[in-house]
Amino acid sequence: xxxxxxxxxxxxxxKALIEQYIVEGQPVGSRSLVKQASLEFSPAxxxxxxxxxxxxxxIRSPHTSAGRVPTELGYxxxxxxxxxxxxxxxxxxxxxxxxxxxxxxxxHLIEAASGLLSQVTKLAGVVRVPRRAHSGFLQLxxxxxxxxxxxxxxxxxxxxxxxRVIQPKRRYSSAELQEAANMFNSAYAGRSxxxxxxxxxxxxxxxxxxxxxxxxxxxxxAHEVFGESAEGDPLVVSGEANLLAFPELSxxxxxxxxxxxxxxxxxxxxxxxxxxxxxGIQIFIGGESGYESLEPCSVVTAPYEVDGKIVGTLGVVGxxxxxxxxxxxxxxxxxxxxxxxxxxxxxxxxNDA
Amino acid sequence: xxxxxxxxxxxxxxKALIEQYIVEGQPVGSRSLVKQASLEFSPAxxxxxxxxxxxxxxIRSPHTSAGRVPTELGYxxxxxxxxxxxxxxxxxxxxxxxxxxxxxxxxHLIEAASGLLSQVTKLAGVVRVPRRAHSGFLQLxxxxxxxxxxxxxxxxxxxxxxxRVIQPKRRYSSAELQEAANMFNSAYAGRSxxxxxxxxxxxxxxxxxxxxxxxxxxxxxAHEVFGESAEGDPLVVSGEANLLAFPELSxxxxxxxxxxxxxxxxxxxxxxxxxxxxxGIQIFIGGESGYESLEPCSVVTAPYEVDGKIVGTLGVVGxxxxxxxxxxxxxxxxxxxxxxxxxxxxxxxxNDA
DNA sequence: CTTAGCACTCCACCTTTAGGAGTGCCAGAC
DNA sequence: GTCTGGCACTCCTAAAGGTGGAGTGCTAAG
Numbered sequence: 001x002x003x004x005x006x007x008x009x010x011x012x013x014x015k016a017l018i019e020q021y022i023v024e025g026q027p028v029g030s031r032s033l034v035k036q037a038s039l040e041f042s043p044a045x046x047x048x049x050x051x052x053x054x055x056x057x058x059i060r061s062p063h064t065s066a067g068r069v070p071t072e073l074g075y076x077x078x079x080x081x082x083x084x085x086x087x088x089x090x091x092x093x094x095x096x097x098x099x100x101x102x103x104x105x106x107x108h109l110i111e112a113a114s115g116l117l118s119q120v121t122k123l124a125g126v127v128r129v130p131r132r133a134h135s136g137f138l139q140l141x142x143x144x145x146x147x148x149x150x151x152x153x154x155x156x157x158x159x160x161x162x163x164r165v166i167q168p169k170r171r172y173s174s175a176e177l178q179e180a181a182n183m184f185n186s187a188y189a190g191r192s193x194x195x196x197x198x199x200x201x202x203x204x205x206x207x208x209x210x211x212x213x214x215x216x217x218x219x220x221x222a223h224e225v226f227g228e229s230a231e232g233d234p235l236v237v238s239g240e241a242n243l244l245a246f247p248e249l250s251x252x253x254x255x256x257x258x259x260x261x262x263x264x265x266x267x268x269x270x271x272x273x274x275x276x277x278x279x280g281i282q283i284f285i286g287g288e289s290g291y292e293s294l295e296p297c298s299v300v301t302a303p304y305e306v307d308g309k310i311v312g313t314l315g316v317v318g319x320x321x322x323x324x325x326x327x328x329x330x331x332x333x334x335x336x337x338x339x340x341x342x343x344x345x346x347x348x349x350x351n352d353a
Numbered sequence: 354x355x356x357x358x359x360x361x362x363x364x365x366x367x368k369a370l371i372e373q374y375i376v377e378g379q380p381v382g383s384r385s386l387v388k389q390a391s392l393e394f395s396p397a398x399x400x401x402x403x404x405x406x407x408x409x410x411x412i413r414s415p416h417t418s419a420g421r422v423p424t425e426l427g428y429x430x431x432x433x434x435x436x437x438x439x440x441x442x443x444x445x446x447x448x449x450x451x452x453x454x455x456x457x458x459x460x461h462l463i464e465a466a467s468g469l470l471s472q473v474t475k476l477a478g479v480v481r482v483p484r485r486a487h488s489g490f491l492q493l494x495x496x497x498x499x500x501x502x503x504x505x506x507x508x509x510x511x512x513x514x515x516x517r518v519i520q521p522k523r524r525y526s527s528a529e530l531q532e533a534a535n536m537f538n539s540a541y542a543g544r545s546x547x548x549x550x551x552x553x554x555x556x557x558x559x560x561x562x563x564x565x566x567x568x569x570x571x572x573x574x575a576h577e578v579f580g581e582s583a584e585g586d587p588l589v590v591s592g593e594a595n596l597l598a599f600p601e602l603s604x605x606x607x608x609x610x611x612x613x614x615x616x617x618x619x620x621x622x623x624x625x626x627x628x629x630x631x632x633g634i635q636i637f638i639g640g641e642s643g644y645e646s647l648e649p650c651s652v653v654t655a656p657y658e659v660d661g662k663i664v665g666t667l668g669v670v671g672x673x674x675x676x677x678x679x680x681x682x683x684x685x686x687x688x689x690x691x692x693x694x695x696x697x698x699x700x701x702x703x704n705d706a
Numbered sequence: 707c708t709t710a711g712c713a714c715t716c717c718a719c720c721t722t723t724a725g726g727a728g729t730g731c732c733a734g735a736c
Numbered sequence: 737g738t739c740t741g742g743c744a745c746t747c748c749t750a751a752a753g754g755t756g757g758a759g760t761g762c763t764a765a766g
Binding site: 042043062064065 | 742745746748
């Protein structure tokens, strides 16, 4: 593991090796590497260099007499410094653009983005949906369903719609509900969710007699909905089945864990949130993510924005041996497109009622 | 394949054989069957009977000298006439009940039901969500998002909320939108979706000058939303990963197809719709479903109701070798529970505004 | 009609055996 | 020095036997 700097030649060799391995998925030997990358030195020389690279921990042999395979460290070096990020083909970009119609509500857009990611990378796509806390509150609506069941509809400035059925203690007439909603809306429209929430908590604590009964009920109902803010299923995953195609993930045990991770979503959520905080494209190679279930995988993420503010993250999950080159471009472009599509219509909500 | 009626003895034997195969998952031979089911005759006799059963197409040998395995026909006979459907354990029922809280909105209930199915059967659970066409229309709401973007919120009598962003040609003030919604609601509240749709089509065709401009816009907007009725993603699937645990599904090719089917959902949808039309518990064994992707699987479905009307279907997908016994009970109970939970609050919507 | 016995079949598992791909190292060439 | 050809060695893979067990079908006797 002596950390002598790499010579240009060994860099070039490492790059060629990783690229070949990504394509073929099998340990690459000196002879085939020379041929494939049309190097001007002999297999023996390549072997010497490979030995050095192995000593540095960048590649390894699965066993004595197989070719070499990149280690996580090798991949890391590769993506950090060796990657020639050729831009996506124009065709691909057009393809992506076409399939992300900018006139849609956020939910559809997000699902479309996830589907796109998985479709064009042939891997699994994930999108972390915007957290409500960062978005503004636009309007609240109460609606009687039956005797003791009120449907609360909450609209964010982004056009997201949340709804929940609550069971208030007493019965309200539709007129009462209407009035309550009006009062609530005029008090809070346009505020951020955190603001509204804090304000609600304060209002409930005060228990002031001054507050009208009706307003108080409205606040209570609203609080019930806002209280659930953290819930929901703010992660869209698609194309998990694509991962079945990779022989390196065929291990039943690993596969099960991986799919469970997709199902539980918890690890992925943490990972995406973590990478949202950092901003910019992030690449987690193998165990770097820190989650055992994702250990045989790499994850490439990029944040997306609404009105210049980062609100979520999207990404791709695939085997460590993925075409980082291509995937990075795709994730990048998709993030931009989604940002554009979302920003386009997240304009100042007009609530001039 | 001579269709001589089975003797009681061969029935009993078939039953024992299938039950053992379901548990062990391996071809069962005469000797082990005698031991396991403590039969009072000898392996040789069993072999004779087995030969008969094989001739009838109820069982088969994977190869010359393996035990016997049920055929689809065998399973069919088994579930049709041999199944001793012992009721679920009280514990299990309580478990199910607890996890299906009856005070929830439909969407949550449905997701919970799907999760429950997969969780307690350790297979994949699916729920076909109610088709809007069968439900009533309760209320429509228009909301300005930005200059040319209007959020349309549609509430069904069941408490389901649908929303979509549309882009009308001209800009409307919030007051206009409010008025339009009011007019629309008073005209259509409580009608069935099909009625409303037909009426909308008629209204648009007439192109009557008599109709107010505003009302016309409202109708157009509403039509856009109603027109999309068929869309959406009316199928909830959970626990696909559970199927990874079954060795008989380990075939990479089959597995891929199966997961693709879960992803595309089209086959499953058709199957569920088909079984909704029939009503009652339905069991599709292997290829019976008619969908190649589901060929190595069996599907058990039951419809669920709201207010006594069948509105959807739920079910379980697993390997042909599943504990039909148990799965049927679970599907049945879950359907009942879901019906109950949904019916409980699908009362007459009060829209006395 | 049932059963014990027996010959036979076929798979699953293990071992063996090549064959090949690749390495490491050394000694000579540039 | 650095590169290269050569060579012995390692280890995997795939195919080729070999063995044992589980199971069957058949037959002949109870």
